[in-house]
Amino acid sequence: MKSTAPEESEDLDTAVYSFPAIRGMQAGREYYSAMVQLKLIPTIFRFNESEVPPQIRSQRVLNQARIPEIANYIVNNPRDYVFSSISASISDGRVKFIPIDSKNHASKLGKLVIPMEAKVLINDGQHRRAAIEVALDDRPELGNETISVVFFIDAGLKRSQQMFSDLNRHAVRPTKSISILYDSRETFAQSVREMSNILLIFKDLTELEKTSISNRSRKMFTLSTIYQATAALLGKKTKVKKITHEEEKLAHEYWNEVAKNIPEWQLLIRGDVASSSLRSDFIHAHGIALHALGVAGHDLIQEYPDSWKEQLKELHSVDWSRSNSEIWEGRAMVNGRILKNQMNLALTTNYLKQKLKIPLKPDEAKIEKRFMKQYPGSVQ
Structure with a gap:
């Protein structure tokens, strides 16, 4: 049974949509899980709430920046994209569920019939709906594919708002590290995973799931930090990253060479010191240092391609000790605590670039000048 275009219904005396559906019960209310063709999604969910005040909306306003990213995901992966269900409320009491077995009215399998004039509001999935519409402009042949939609009979605005809150309250985005770990589509992510298993400074010392490391952990860096640092090293700023064999080779060589020139990292590789001890005493045992080494490394290779x-x-010659506040306070630390925001990253990178004899770019020089005014006792 396929989802259909609008048709006439004698019972409803109006044009309707009909979809193959399964009937269920949740919190004492019937709901229906239906298979809906992608080409019908923009038509069914046509109501725009962006002009409605927040207190009388059932959804948040669309974040337009997210739509191209999701649409490109569909367009670029037509054979292996995957979407979770859209959840929606129908504000029309004339919705009908017709059991597939006319003799068994309790049957859970059947056809859901929705008046075409009914107002259907999305409780969860508005960005998917908008992205599908954009993707169909590029790939109209995807229109006959389906997405599951869970339809609830609307019990008013208050109930719809509560549904939105409940559906999103327990939604937890996977960490960046675990997204990289499971990403089989992006070749750069695959390369970073392989690097974390091969290079001695990362092998068995990489936190693969979390984006932070506990004080007692034996891990040194997170997978997400290695990813960010290597992307910076190779000058990769786009979201969809590919990597060539030459770039992969360069990344391996660079991180191996960095490890050779940080004595405490060599101790860690040999097992003579614990990661937790390094984190307590040294800046280089934190993600901000690895990321800064990646940023500085990109300019280093450009400035000294042969040497x-x-x-x-x-x-x-770098004193990485956390106790050396004349260097690190305000750069990688604030009040003795490691911080990694964009400004701290930029200032830490500046310091490393100066130690490596790499000229600062004009914007970096401005940042450095402001920093030295704020921290006149700092060492350059």
């Missing part, structure tokens, strides 16, 4: 390995020996 960057030799330049990395200057890392021996």
Whole structure:
């Protein structure tokens, strides 16, 4: 049974949509899980709430920036995209469920009939709906594919608002690390995973699931930090990242060379010191340092394409000790606590670039000048 275009219904005396559906019961209310063709999604969910005040809406306003990303995901992966169900409320009491077995009115399998004039409001999935509409402009052949829609009979605005709250309250986005771990589509993510299993500074020392590391953990860096740092090293800023064999080789060489020039990392590799001990005492045992080394490394290789390995020996002159507040306070630390925001990352990178004899760019020089005014006792 396929979802259908509008048809006439004698019972409802109006044009209707009809969908194959399963009837269920939740919190004492009937709901219906239906298979809806993608080409019908923009038509059915046609009501725009963006002009309605928040207190009388049942949904948040669309974040337009998210739509192209989701649409491109469908368009670029027509054979293996996947979408979870859309949840919606129908504000029309004339909705009918017709059991497939006319002799068994309690049957859970059947056809859901919705008046075409009914108002259907999305409780969860408005960005998917908008992205589907955009994707169909590029790939109209996807219109006959289906997405599951869970239809609830609307019990008023208050109930719809509560449904939105309940559906999103317990939704937890996966961590960046675990998204990278499970991503089989992005070749860059695959390369970073492989690197974390091969390079001695990362092998068995990478937190694969979380984006932070507990004080007692034996892990050194998170997978997401290695990903960010390597992306910075290779100058990759787009969301969909690919990697060439030459780039992969360069990343391996760079991180191996960095590890050779940080003595405490060598101790860690040999098992002579614990990661937790390094985190307590050194800046280089935190994600901000790895990310800054990636950013600085990109400019290092451009500035010294034939001798960057030799330049990395200057890392021996860096005092990475957290106790050296003259260097790190205001850069990687605030009141003795490690922070990693964009400004801290930029200031930490600036310091490393100066130690590696890499000229600061004009915007970096401005940041450095402001910092030295704020922290006149700091060491450059």
